[in-house]
Amino acid sequence: xxxxxxxxxxxxxxxxxxxxxxxxxxxxxxxxxxxxxxxxxxxxxxxxxxxxxxxxxxxxxxxxxxxxxxxxxxxxxxxxxxxxxxxxxxxxxxxxxxxxxxxxxxxxxxxxxxxxxxxxxxxxxxxxxxxxxxxxxxxxxxxxxxxxxxxxxxxxxxxxxxxxxxxxxxxxxxxxxxxxxxxxxxxxxxxxxxxxxxxxxxxxxxxxxxxxxxxxxxxxxxxxxxxxxxxxxxxxxxxxxxxxxxxxxxxxxxxxxxxxxxxxxxxxxxxxxxxxx
Amino acid sequence: xxxxxxxxxxxxxxxxxxxxxxxxxxxxxxxxxxxxxxxxxxxxxxxxxxxxxxxxxxxxxxxxxxxxxxxxxxxxxxxxxxxxxxxxxxxxxxxxxxxxxxxxxxxxxxxxxxxxxxxxxxxxxxxxxxxxxxxxxxxxxxxxxxxxxxxxxxxxxxxxxxxxxxxxxxxxxxxxxxxxxxxxxxxxxxxxxxxxxxxxxxxxxxxxxxxxxxxxxxxxxxxxxxxxxxxxxxxxxxxxxxxxxxxxxxxxxxxxxxxxxxxxxxxxxxxxxxxxxxxxxxxxxxxxxxxxxxxxxxxxxxxxxxxxxxxxxxxxxxxxxxxxxxxxxxxxxxxxxxxxxxxxxxxxxxxxxxxxxx
Numbered sequence: 001x002x003x004x005x006x007x008x009x010x011x012x013x014x015x016x017x018x019x020x021x022x023x024x025x026x027x028x029x030x031x032x033x034x035x036x037x038x039x040x041x042x043x044x045x046x047x048x049x050x051x052x053x054x055x056x057x058x059x060x061x062x063x064x065x066x067x068x069x070x071x072x073x074x075x076x077x078x079x080x081x082x083x084x085x086x087x088x089x090x091x092x093x094x095x096x097x098x099x100x101x102x103x104x105x106x107x108x109x110x111x112x113x114x115x116x117x118x119x120x121x122x123x124x125x126x127x128x129x130x131x132x133x134x135x136x137x138x139x140x141x142x143x144x145x146x147x148x149x150x151x152x153x154x155x156x157x158x159x160x161x162x163x164x165x166x167x168x169x170x171x172x173x174x175x176x177x178x179x180x181x182x183x184x185x186x187x188x189x190x191x192x193x194x195x196x197x198x199x200x201x202x203x204x205x206x207x208x209x210x211x212x213x214x215x216x217x218x219x220x221x222x223x224x225x226x227x228x229x230x231x232x233x234x235x236x237x238x239x240x241x242x243x244x245x246x247x248x249x250x251x252x253x254x255x256x257x258x259x260x261x262x263x264x265x266x267x268x269x270x271x272x273x274x275x276x277x
Numbered sequence: 278x279x280x281x282x283x284x285x286x287x288x289x290x291x292x293x294x295x296x297x298x299x300x301x302x303x304x305x306x307x308x309x310x311x312x313x314x315x316x317x318x319x320x321x322x323x324x325x326x327x328x329x330x331x332x333x334x335x336x337x338x339x340x341x342x343x344x345x346x347x348x349x350x351x352x353x354x355x356x357x358x359x360x361x362x363x364x365x366x367x368x369x370x371x372x373x374x375x376x377x378x379x380x381x382x383x384x385x386x387x388x389x390x391x392x393x394x395x396x397x398x399x400x401x402x403x404x405x406x407x408x409x410x411x412x413x414x415x416x417x418x419x420x421x422x423x424x425x426x427x428x429x430x431x432x433x434x435x436x437x438x439x440x441x442x443x444x445x446x447x448x449x450x451x452x453x454x455x456x457x458x459x460x461x462x463x464x465x466x467x468x469x470x471x472x473x474x475x476x477x478x479x480x481x482x483x484x485x486x487x488x489x490x491x492x493x494x495x496x497x498x499x500x501x502x503x504x505x506x507x508x509x510x511x512x513x514x515x516x517x518x519x520x521x522x523x524x525x526x527x528x529x530x531x532x533x534x535x536x537x538x539x540x541x542x543x544x545x546x547x548x549x550x551x552x553x554x555x556x557x558x559x560x561x562x563x564x565x566x567x568x569x570x571x572x573x574x575x576x577x578x579x580x581x582x583x584x585x586x587x588x589x590x591x592x593x594x595x596x597x598x599x600x601x602x603x604x605x606x607x608x609x610x611x612x613x614x615x616x617x618x619x620x621x622x623x624x625x626x627x628x629x630x631x632x633x634x635x
Binding site: 173175176177178179180181182183184185186189193194197198277 | 342343344363364365366369370371373374375376377378379380381382386390391393394395435438439442
């Protein structure tokens with residue numbers, strides 16, 4: 001019997017290893033290569049890494065900051081939503097959850113363009129505001145800005161935050177919440193001492209999902225970000241496509257990956273600290 | 278007023294109830310869970326709210342605790358109106374049916390939760406946690422995780438966690454329902470001992486009349502959102518205020534009859550005076566009050582159940598009604614056979630007469 005679990009895990013592990021780990025390892029190796037007249041040269045050069053730190057260090061930090069902001073908003077909204085589904089929605093919870101899942105599969109580009117029509121200069125929001133006489137000219141910071149990127153990615157990623165938190169809250173008994181209130185806990189104390197410690201993993205998973213997807217996204221900032229809302233992903237894509245500088249792209253991709261994992265480690269530590277009994 | 282007169286006035290004044298419910302009611306949408314009711318619970322009482330499931334007893338308890346907002350009426354505790362206060366600010370603490378323990382905390386952290394919220398110094402907290410655990414006989418369990426405890430031990434932790442804050446009123450929602458019979462009896466004993474030791478006021482909800490009788494010195498019987506009767510256990514058992522109470526609390530024989538001119542004639546064949554309006558009535562008789570007597574009504578034994586400490590027999594009467602009787606074992610178990618003709622009698626004073634429900 002002892003050999004069985006490993007055997008059952010093997011197919012999935014093989015797929016993951018062949019389709020993910022091997023290409024990633026190859027790409028990591030490429031980040032130390034060089035390019036001469038559009039040809040990859042095997043090498044052991046740190047040039048791409050140095051360039052990443054020197055030219056893109058600031059943009060990487062900015063990208064992580066935006067991603068952290070989006071993830072934080074998603075976790076906060078997602079927690080409220082998951083809490084309502086778990087403790088307030090009663091028998092409607094399943095229907096609401098299904099609706100949320102459907103919205104998740106609603107297509108990424110569709111959402112991006114939907115927000116374009118909402119936030120655009122002649123979009124719904126600006127149109128409504130100007131007809132109400134609240135503004136004279138369309139608000140310039142609505143579209144092609146940081147705001148547009150944050151709003152759109154939050155909208156897109158929110159279901160991904162709700163699901164793990166909801167799953168974690170399912171294991172929290174309503175009575176333990178009531179017991180905490182009965183023992184004198186304010187709503188904030190219930191959150192910090194009872195809810196968060198019991199669904200720490202779910203909250204972290206929600207944050208990690210949103211953070212990693214937001215940090216790696218390059219379509220939304222490209223279409224909605226304008227000049228001020230650019231993120232590192234766009235430049236990574238550029239290195240691979242137009243510039244054909246694979247080592248640079250690989251170094252930037254791994255640089256972003258490592259920085260993201262580091263940031264997540266900090267978040268985990270902060271979460272563990274905040275929910276210590 | 279002189280001090281002496283004041284003291285005399287205090288001594289003669291009726292004791293102020295610790296908990297007073299005034300016109301308290303709860304509606305959920307169009308559904309009335311609790312009809313407006315009044316109830317007073319004195320300090321030191323061990324009070325049982327007894328009733329079938331869905332009678333509104335849990336809603337009543339939750340209104341006292343502050344978890345359910347009353348649709349009408351007031352909750353007063355210690356003379357203070359607490360109707361608008363949340364559970365966190367009321368001088369009550371609750372033991373929940375499935376305990377509601379915090380699985381991510383140790384036993385000691387669970388018990389000390391309320392003190393930690395009040396920023397009690399660590400050393401003082403440790404002392405009071407140890408004291409509370411000693412009270413529920415879980416000395417030295419501080420460091421254990423919750424999921425390593427048995428159901429009975431979890432119950433004790435929940436009790437210690439509620440008692441450590443020294444609430445004016447301890448509320449218990451079906452506290453023993455999740456335990457098996459042996460454990461339940463042991464916990465009943467524990468609860469009685471703890472109530473004696475700390476001299477607090479306990480209010481608990483149960484659907485189990487034996488539990489109510491085993492624990493409480495005051496029983497409130499509820500049915501369909503109303504209080505049917507509130508009183509001492511003996512009173513509730515011997516002088517039930519309604520047919521429902523008679524049937525719900527203990528075993529009862531219900532005999533149909535008619536009252537005319539202050540005399541009740543039972544279909545089973547017995548007449549006795551009992552004041553009241555004319556019309557159909559029901560007479561309730563406890564099985565242990567039925568005697569065998571040569572002068573009694575005729576019947577035939579149709580069922581015999583040996584209960585160990587007693588013998589329960591069911592007799593069919595000439596009227597077609599059945600009558601249960603209960604005799605302490607050894608007093609005639611051998612002399613009973615199914616099919617035996619018997620003559621059964623009772624003291625008319627043991628009958629409680631109610632107007633029949635239509």
